[in-house]
Amino acid sequence: MLSADEAADLIEAIATRQDRAAFARLFQYFAPRVKAFIVRSGADPEAAQEVAQEALIMVWRKAASFDRTKASASTWLYTIARNKRIDHLRRNNRPAIDTDDWLTVFAPEEDGADKSVLAGQTYTRVKELLGGLSADQLVVIEKAFFEDKTHTAIAGELKLPLGTVKSRIRLALARLREALEKDES
Amino acid sequence: MSRHPAPDELLLDYAAGALPDGPALAVALHVALDPQSQRTVDRLNAIGGALIEREPALDLDDSALEEVLARLDEVPVEPRRVAAARRNPAFAWAPAPLVPHLRPGMDWRRVMGKFDEIRLDLPGDFHRVSLLRLESGRGLPEHKHDGYEYTVVLQGGYTDDTGNYGVGDFAVGPGDHRHEPIADPGDPCIALIVVENPIVLTGPWGRWLNPLVSRGWI
Numbered sequence: 001m002l003s004a005d006e007a008a009d010l011i012e013a014i015a016t017r018q019d020r021a022a023f024a025r026l027f028q029y030f031a032p033r034v035k036a037f038i039v040r041s042g043a044d045p046e047a048a049q050e051v052a053q054e055a056l057i058m059v060w061r062k063a064a065s066f067d068r069t070k071a072s073a074s075t076w077l078y079t080i081a082r083n084k085r086i087d088h089l090r091r092n093n094r095p096a097i098d099t100d101d102w103l104t105v106f107a108p109e110e111d112g113a114d115k116s117v118l119a120g121q122t123y124t125r126v127k128e129l130l131g132g133l134s135a136d137q138l139v140v141i142e143k144a145f146f147e148d149k150t151h152t153a154i155a156g157e158l159k160l161p162l163g164t165v166k167s168r169i170r171l172a173l174a175r176l177r178e179a180l181e182k183d184e185s
Numbered sequence: 186m187s188r189h190p191a192p193d194e195l196l197l198d199y200a201a202g203a204l205p206d207g208p209a210l211a212v213a214l215h216v217a218l219d220p221q222s223q224r225t226v227d228r229l230n231a232i233g234g235a236l237i238e239r240e241p242a243l244d245l246d247d248s249a250l251e252e253v254l255a256r257l258d259e260v261p262v263e264p265r266r267v268a269a270a271r272r273n274p275a276f277a278w279a280p281a282p283l284v285p286h287l288r289p290g291m292d293w294r295r296v297m298g299k300f301d302e303i304r305l306d307l308p309g310d311f312h313r314v315s316l317l318r319l320e321s322g323r324g325l326p327e328h329k330h331d332g333y334e335y336t337v338v339l340q341g342g343y344t345d346d347t348g349n350y351g352v353g354d355f356a357v358g359p360g361d362h363r364h365e366p367i368a369d370p371g372d373p374c375i376a377l378i379v380v381e382n383p384i385v386l387t388g389p390w391g392r393w394l395n396p397l398v399s400r401g402w403i
Contacts (some may be wrong), residue, residue: 145236150204179226
């Protein structure tokens with residue numbers, strides 16, 4: 001187990017002193033989870049391992065742009081793994097522009113977004129709240145993240161009207177917003 | 186605060202990485218300009234993080250870490266990225282995610298004598314992705330769409346029968362609705378428009394011009 005704070009410390013150790021031992025710990029914790037995540041989207045284990053390796057190399061490269069007040073280590077890692085998955089799926093049709101260059105990850109520096117709640121705490125809360133979603137809502141959210149499907153594709157696959165899928169997504173997000181805003185006020 | 190945010194389900198598609206490049210660019214620009222949608226996306230990304238962490242670990246080959254460590258010598262830890270300094274002053278209005286798509290030498294092209302267009306080339310995506318510029322008080326020809334249309338305003342604003350749209354506002358239109366957007370007073374309205382299929386003109390010249398539009402000539 002690696003806490004949000006420990007993981008953030010490790011990423012900062014890479015940023016400030018190219019700490020290989022810190023990198024190895026992050027790798028041992030996250031690479032097997034990223035691999036499992038990529039396998040869920042239909043990749044074979046060998047390709048998934050490659051994507052996980054690429055994602056962790058990206059963690060090394062971009063460590064200095066990690067900001068623990070904006071995102072937890074897991075959240076940041078998720079966005080990197082997602083972008084690597086996108087690049088992997090399009091390997092045969094490679095975009096001219098690296099996905100990381102434009103698929104924005106977090107709020108820009110000048111953004112005055114509320115920092116009253118540390119990203120690590122928000123993240124812990126999101127994790128708890130995820131457990132409180134209804135099974136119907138969770139299925140839709142998981143399909144989106146794991147299987148890389150749009151809400152339209154999910155509606156088709158579950159044979160549900162588009163409106164039903166939309167309202168499940170909106171209800172799940174409303175719950176999340178409500179709970180997080182109550183914490184922040 | 187945006188009066189017209191992108192709908193939650195589209196923000197989810199975006200955060201999950203499921204959108205094709207054209208619509209993903211439209212959402213990326215909206216999110217860059219709209220702090221509230223940015224917050225929603227940050228939260229969705231946190232869900233992604235939580236889901237990854239809940240995954241049962243799937244072991245890598247024994248040599249996987251060694252391989253990566255061996256490669257790190259050639260991979261420098263990059264310095265923290267500062268805001269793009271090499272920005273072209275002609276595109277000062279462009280939010281950061283658009284900048285890599287604006288290649289040197291790109292310029293506005295007048296279309297039908299009514300508006301200016303820069304067509305963006307997103308390899309691997311079938312959507313038609315354009316920047317449109319409309320002088321204050323000018324309108325786009327009345328048209329409808331065959332399929333989805335995503336619009337995000339980058340400068341100025343426009344008004345159509347569904348409301349008034351300012352910088353950062355997002356409009357998603359299923360196509361059968363005819364509309365005739367008019368640019369608001371002030372700076373010219375600049376917007377990114379992503380359409381699934383060529384637009385269908387519904388005004389008096391439509392039947393003559395539509396074949397040209399569908400061939401991508403105008």
